[in-house]
Amino acid sequence: MAKSTLNRTKSECLYERAKNILPSGVNSPVRAIKPYPFFVKHARGSKLYSVDGISYVDYCMGYGPLILGHSFEGVLDAAREQLENGTLYGAPTENEIKFAEHISEMFPCMEMMRLVNSGTEATMHAIRLARGFTGKNKIIKFEGCYHGAHDYVLVKAGSGATSCGAPDSLGIPEETTRNTIVLPYNNYAALEDVVTQESNDIAAVIVEPVIGNAGLILPHGDYLQKLRKLTKEYGVLLIFDEVITGFRLALGGAQEYYDIEADLTTLGKILGGGFPIAAFGGKKEIMNHLSPFGKVYQAGTFSGNPLCVSTGIAVLQTLRKNKNEIYPKLARNCDELKKVIVDLVSSYTIEAQVNSIASMFQIFFTSTPIVDYGCAKSCDTQKFSVYFQELLKQGVFVPPSQFETCFLSTAHDKDDLERTVDALDNALHKVSTKGRSV
Numbered sequence: 001m002a003k004s005t006l007n008r009t010k011s012e013c014l015y016e017r018a019k020n021i022l023p024s025g026v027n028s029p030v031r032a033i034k035p036y037p038f039f040v041k042h043a044r045g046s047k048l049y050s051v052d053g054i055s056y057v058d059y060c061m062g063y064g065p066l067i068l069g070h071s072f073e074g075v076l077d078a079a080r081e082q083l084e085n086g087t088l089y090g091a092p093t094e095n096e097i098k099f100a101e102h103i104s105e106m107f108p109c110m111e112m113m114r115l116v117n118s119g120t121e122a123t124m125h126a127i128r129l130a131r132g133f134t135g136k137n138k139i140i141k142f143e144g145c146y147h148g149a150h151d152y153v154l155v156k157a158g159s160g161a162t163s164c165g166a167p168d169s170l171g172i173p174e175e176t177t178r179n180t181i182v183l184p185y186n187n188y189a190a191l192e193d194v195v196t197q198e199s200n201d202i203a204a205v206i207v208e209p210v211i212g213n214a215g216l217i218l219p220h221g222d223y224l225q226k227l228r229k230l231t232k233e234y235g236v237l238l239i240f241d242e243v244i245t246g247f248r249l250a251l252g253g254a255q256e257y258y259d260i261e262a263d264l265t266t267l268g269k270i271l272g273g274g275f276p277i278a279a280f281g282g283k284k285e286i287m288n289h290l291s292p293f294g295k296v297y298q299a300g301t302f303s304g305n306p307l308c309v310s311t312g313i314a315v316l317q318t319l320r321k322n323k324n325e326i327y328p329k330l331a332r333n334c335d336e337l338k339k340v341i342v343d344l345v346s347s348y349t350i351e352a353q354v355n356s357i358a359s360m361f362q363i364f365f366t367s368t369p370i371v372d373y374g375c376a377k378s379c380d381t382q383k384f385s386v387y388f389q390e391l392l393k394q395g396v397f398v399p400p401s402q403f404e405t406c407f408l409s410t411a412h413d414k415d416d417l418e419r420t421v422d423a424l425d426n427a428l429h430k431v432s433t434k435g436r437s438v
């Protein structure tokens with residue numbers, strides 16, 4: 001029987017209204033939480049506040065960007081100051097140079113870069129540039145790596161696309177993905193096989209150095225170093241998609257963390273401090289192929305948007321100035337949460353894996369270590385759903401999908417962690433009392 005309007009929460013009512021005007025009621029698939037998402041009124045620090053008057057300790061953090069927490073004062077100040085001076089010029093600014101110089105100092109492989117509006121745009125242009133530069137068509141991507149919602153990379157793409165077939169979406173002609181070779185991550189032999197045989201046709205390998213879109217999956221041993229060596233040897237460009245890992249694993253992203261230089265790098269998320277901006281860049285000899293001086297076309301009305309550039313500068317300056325405190329503190333808090341989860345699953349005798357690195361973590365309900373997308377997909381997602389819903393009931397918001405990752409921010413404090421530990425205890429107890437579902 002339909003629930004009377006009187007008994008409905010504000011979020012439930014808003015979701016009914018949203019479904020009439022926004023497909024599935026949302027503007028990005030993973031937000032369509034069942035039975036309905038909570039609608040946000042405002043956010044500050046580590047918390048989201050819903051229209052229903054509930055506060056949530058947030059571990060989505062906008063799906064990664066908000067490493068300094070919601071409504072970080074330095075970012076808001078930068079935005080306020082820029083608003084007074086205009087929000088779009090259609091002509092260059094000194095701040096764009098300053099921002100790019102900052103980025104290049106943290107990512108030395110990005111000798112030159114272009115600013116764009118989203119991670120999707122960044123990877124799309126990086127791939128086109130790799131093809132234009134090498135004169136080759138094929139690219140290699142890995143199962144479970146998500147590089148945005150454009151056609152060439154939407155194959156076994158992790159994140160919100162996980163539930164679809166291949167290509168991961170209707171509307172993508174098969175011939176579009178014919179040049180996309182998909183390989184299992186962490187399997188060097190499979191990679192070596194293809195690269196050694198087909199390098200004449202392969203423009204680039206694109207990889208999330210640490211996968212954050214199939215849950216969280218770490219590179220094994222010297223997998224990334226071997227990937228770098230192989231691609232260099234065979235004249236295949238290596239694109240590190242650091243949209244998540246950039247400024248997250250370390251200031252200089254996975255490239256600093258693992259001491260590897262990619263040929264092209266894509267950044268997004270943290271780069272704008274909650275404002276939409278992204279970048280792709282690499283060696284000058286490659287980047288100089290971009291239009292108008294070069295023959296690879298790339299453009300954007302909002303590219304290098306002054307508002308987003310100003311907030312991006314504020315974030316990067318804060319991270320650089322305080323990196324010695326920020327990154328160790330984030331890692332400590334993450335390690336603490338991981339330990340709590342590991343202890344709880346052991347005491348409740350739940351079969352589970354916990355992967356973590358720097359300030360990212362994720363739980364998988366399985367007895368098998370998670371080393372690739374296949375392992376991640378074989379987990380008990382119904383148990384994950386119980387875990388998610390129980391945490392939510394207790395005011396802790398983790399990403400609603402098994403195929404996402406939790407993020408900590410500098411705003412998460414002792415109280416948040418304590419509240420999270422209690423919620424985790426209850427949620428995992430609930431998981432343990434529900435039998436394995438098929």
Ligand SMILES: Cc1ncc(COP(=O)(O)O)c(C=O)c1O
Pocket residue numbers: 063117118119120121123146147148149159208212213241242243244268269
């Ligand atoms: C690794 C990675 N690359 C690219 C993207 C696409 O970025 P955007 O959503 O800003 O288009 C994402 C988004 O989650 C991502 O995680």
